[in-house]
Amino acid sequence: IAGITQAPTSQILAAGRRMTLRCTQDMRHNAMYWYRQDLGLGLRLIHYSNTAGTTGKGEVPDGYSVSRANTDDFPLTLASAVPSQTSVYFCASSDAAGVGHNEQFFGPGTRLTVL
Amino acid sequence: RKEVEQDPGPFNVPEGATVAFNCTYSNSASQSFFWYRQDCRKEPKLLMSVYSSGNEDGRFTAQLNRASQYISLLIRDSKLSDSATYLCVVNSLFFSSGSARQLTFGSGTQLTVLP
Numbered sequence: 587i588a589g590i591t592q593a594p595t596s597q598i599l600a601a602g603r604r605m606t607l608r609c610t611q612d613m614r615h616n617a618m619y620w621y622r623q624d625l626g627l628g629l630r631l632i633h634y635s636n637t638a639g640t641t642g643k644g645e646v647p648d649g650y651s652v653s654r655a656n657t658d659d660f661p662l663t664l665a666s667a668v669p670s671q672t673s674v675y676f677c678a679s680s681d682a683a684g685v686g687h688n689e690q691f692f693g694p695g696t697r698l699t700v701l
Numbered sequence: 702r703k704e705v706e707q708d709p710g711p712f713n714v715p716e717g718a719t720v721a722f723n724c725t726y727s728n729s730a731s732q733s734f735f736w737y738r739q740d741c742r743k744e745p746k747l748l749m750s751v752y753s754s755g756n757e758d759g760r761f762t763a764q765l766n767r768a769s770q771y772i773s774l775l776i777r778d779s780k781l782s783d784s785a786t787y788l789c790v791v792n793s794l795f796f797s798s799g800s801a802r803q804l805t806f807g808s809g810t811q812l813t814v815l816p
Contacts, residue, residue, distance in 0.1 A: 619803075626709070628788070628808035629745070644803075676744055690804060692744035 589613065592677050592693035599667050599700050607662040607696050609677030617680045618660040619690065620644075620652060622673040629676065635660055667700045674698075704728055705807040707789050713813045718779050722810045724772040724789030733792040734765055736774050739809065740785045748774075748787070779814045786811045 590611040599605050611618065616637045621629040621644075631644030635654040649671060651663045660679075664671055677693040707724045714720045726734075734751040749756070751763040751772055762775040772789055789807035 621806075626808055628705075629806040631803060634803065689747045692746070694744055695742075 590677060590679055590691055590693040592675075592696050594696060595694070596697040597699070599664075599698065601668055601700055603667050605664045605667055605698070607664075607675055607677075607698070609660045609662070609693055610658050611660075611677075611679045611691075611693075612658065613679060613681075613691065614657060615679035615681050615691070616657070618654065619678040619680075620650070620660070620662045621676045621678065622646065622671075623676060623695075624673050632662065632675075667698075669700045672698060672700045703807075704793065704805045705789055705791050707807040707810050709808060709810060711811040711813060713815060714779055715815050716779055716781060718814075719775065719777045720779055720812060721776075722774045722787055722789075722812075724774075724807055726770050726772070726789075726791045726793075726805075728791070728793045728805075729770060731770075731791045731793040734763075734772050735790040735792070735804075736761075736763060736772075737788040737790050737806070738785045739788055745788055745806075776812075779812075781814050781816060784812055784814045 593608045619634045620632040623629050630646050632646055632650050633644050633652040635641045638654050638657045641652050641654055654660055675696045678690040680690045705726050736748040737745040738748040739745040749758050751765045753765055755764045760777045764773045786809040788809045791805050
């Protein structure tokens with residue numbers, strides 16, 4: 587693995603189903619993030635994790651949950667998918683969180699369609 | 702009002718043209734500013750940071766006006782490969798914690814450079 591990977595690349599899901607989007611990074615970054623990107627709205631933060639074992643809510647957390655059991659993995663779960671969760675989901679990581687900027691590196695994205 | 706606002710475009714310019722993008726932000730406490738680039742159906746990548754004194758990276762010049770809460774990106778001698786969406790990004794107070802700082806993305810300005 588080089589950088590940050592996401593799986594699946596795309597998925598079509600029936601409403602009401604449970605879905606977990608996977609994200610793995612090999613850069614040993616402390617901070618990880620999940621965004622959704624919708625036309626005209628830009629990237630919106632769903633959940634974040636400043637370090638393994640901790641998570642926090644972003645701008646649009648409802649309907650999503652995350653866990654951070656280790657440094658490398660940051661899965662995003664939709665417990666019961668709804669059509670409004672149709673979007674492109676990007677996972678990102680950075681060297682540290684908090685004051686100052688550390689460049690965020692993004693995964694290739696997961697295109698999710700909920701019918 | 703969105704925290705970060707950009708003209709969505711699209712900007713269609715001929716090769717060799719100079720093009721400028723503008724961005725405004727609403728949070729006067731924002732500390733750092735960036736431009737990210739996103740190619741079609743790809744992940745965002747950092748293009749350049751924006752410093753108070755203005756900064757240049759080859760054909761790209763970024764300017765910051767804190768008094769007007771305004772950021773700009775100038776691209777000189779446009780190339781076909783510059784065609785992308787340019788995201789204005791602000792590092793500001795995080796939504797729920799009020800202490801940690803996270804990135805807020807504008808919805809992007811689409812640029813197409815024509816042969």
